[in-house]
Amino acid sequence: MLVLILLAFAVSFKIYTSNYYATDVSTVTDIKRQVRDEVISYTDADATVFLPTDQKEKAVIVFYPGGKVEFSAYGGLMYELAAKGYICVIPRMPENLAFLKIEAVDEIRKTYAEDITAVGDIDWYLAGHSLGGVAAARYLAEQATVASDVDEIGGFKGLILCASYPADDLSGLGISFLSVRGSNDGVLNLKKYEENRKYWPSDSTEKVIDGGIHSFFGCYGIQKGDGVPDISNVQQLKTTAKIIDDWIAGR
Secondary structure, eight states: OHHHHHHHHHHHHHHHHHSOBOOOHHHHHHHHHHTTTTEEEEEOSSEEEEEESSSOOOEEEEEEOOTTBOGGGGHHHHHHHHTTTEEEEEEOOGGGOGGGOTTHHHHHHHHTHHHHHHHOSOOEEEEEETHHHHHHHHHHHHHHTTOSOTTSSTTOSEEEEESOOOSSOOTTSOOEEEEEEETTOSSSOHHHHHHGGGGSOSEEEEEEETTOOSGGGSSSOOOTTOOOOSSOHHHHHHHHHHHHHHHHHTO
16 A cells, blocks of 8 residues: 555656746847857766856855756756856756755755865855755755854855745854845745744845746746746846845945
8 A cells, every 4th residue: 555655656746846947048049149159168977067168266155946846947047147157057857846855955065065175166156046045045945954164064155045035044144144035926925935934044135027927037938826927037047146246246
């Protein structure tokens, strides 16, 4: 009986995860074309990496994709950030669910150890969209339980969440936190978002993009239940990249 229950659960889970939001390739390609002289990227079995080519690297940003969204859908935002001088990495998540691999950044560090050494002493930021952001915050919370210094949680200087919020208490951690959301977001649970402000680190900044929606932090169309945007997908991505760049510059 137990075997049948487990089999039914496995089948149901597979059906659930097979229905995901695919990348809007045309939008990502358009952005890639715009920055083609400023950014190079490559994809392997573990992740996609975006590297600035014409300026000194400012920081590393590891970005956890939203739940049931194809990881490549965040290529547009990563191209925009890399063009501003950031090394960006999007881990490939099992079944497009970051919660199945919240330690993905640890594997990234092992896989690209030589590249990381070559970059030298540079700040790292963990980021994520929607449920990917919740997973990123969970990773930092778990790291805090074993860290000897609350200012060096997992080696990250800060956390960046797009249309998301921490479900774990980060208020005692000495990291910087940036929350970015769209004013027309129809997916983000604003009640829960406000309730969970108590979990934010003391050094926190919130930015609201006028006319922005939940889905436009990636390139995958408009998610079910989302609001109506007053700006284009590309405009929201450019605005988001500028907000993140300005915020990191002020650290």
